[in-house]
Amino acid sequence: MPKFKTGCPGQNSAYLKDFKTKNVSCHKCGCEIEFFADERKVKCPKCGSSVFRVNPEIILYKDGKISFGGIENSCLDWCGACLDKKDYEDITRNNERMEKKRQDFKKLLGSIPEKEIDVTEFFIDAFMKSINHAKLIDPKIFAILQDKNPDLFFRARSYYLNFIGN
Numbered sequence: 399m400p401k402f403k404t405g406c407p408g409q410n411s412a413y414l415k416d417f418k419t420k421n422v423s424c425h426k427c428g429c430e431i432e433f434f435a436d437e438r439k440v441k442c443p444k445c446g447s448s449v450f451r452v453n454p455e456i457i458l459y460k461d462g463k464i465s466f467g468g469i470e471n472s473c474l475d476w477c478g479a480c481l482d483k484k485d486y487e488d489i490t491r492n493n494e495r496m497e498k499k500r501q502d503f504k505k506l507l508g509s510i511p512e513k514e515i516d517v518t519e520f521f522i523d524a525f526m527k528s529i530n531h532a533k534l535i536d537p538k539i540f541a542i543l544q545d546k547n548p549d550l551f552f553r554a555r556s557y558y559l560n561f562i563g564n
Contacts, residue, residue, distance in 0.1 A: 406446070415419050424449050425530050438489050450492045457522050463513055502534050506561045517554050536561075 400503055401559045419432045429444035434449040503525050510518050520543065521535070527534040533557060543549040 410503060420451060422449060422451055425532060439492070448488060448490070457526065458553055459507070459518065459522060464507055466500055495540060506534065506558070509561050510557050514553065514557075516550055517557060520550060520554050521558075 412454060413531060421430050422433060423429070424431055424442040424445060426447045427442060427445040429442050431442055431449050433440055439448055439450050441447070458467060502532050503521075507518060510521070522534045524539045527539060528534065531541055540551065540555060540558075543554065
């Protein structure tokens with residue numbers, strides 16, 4: 399992690415352009431957490447868990463191939479001079495976790511036959527909703543699907559269980 403003699407150049411308010419905030423739910427307790435544009439990790443005020451700001455993926459699925467868009471990099475991805483070492487390492491580990499999650503999701507979709515379009519669409523939607531969850535797909539999403547569409551639930555759950563069993 400490089401260090402600048404004069405500190406982080408991004409901390410100079412003359413260079414800050416985005417003061418927007420984003421609310422994210424804590425993955426453990428559900429508490430709403432506010433992130434400022436330059437924050438990537440915040441402690442939940444309710445349960446104390448570390449929560450990472452991850453932008454929802456834009457998933458493009460065409461002809462059986464998947465690609466991801468909407469992935470934003472910030473100065474933290476190449477510098478981290480404004481953070482202490484532990485926070486920088488946490489963010490780096492989270493970036494690696496997200497990349498593994500994307501790769502696992504590609505494998506999951508690759509295990510679903512092309513004719514199962516509704517299952518694939520369910521998983522794409524579920525993945526975007528689960529982006530901050532530790533698991534590939536938040537189990538609560540399956541519970542909701544079970545009540546709304548039992549047939550789709552059993553087919554999707556079967557593919558998912560087969561995938562995580564391998």
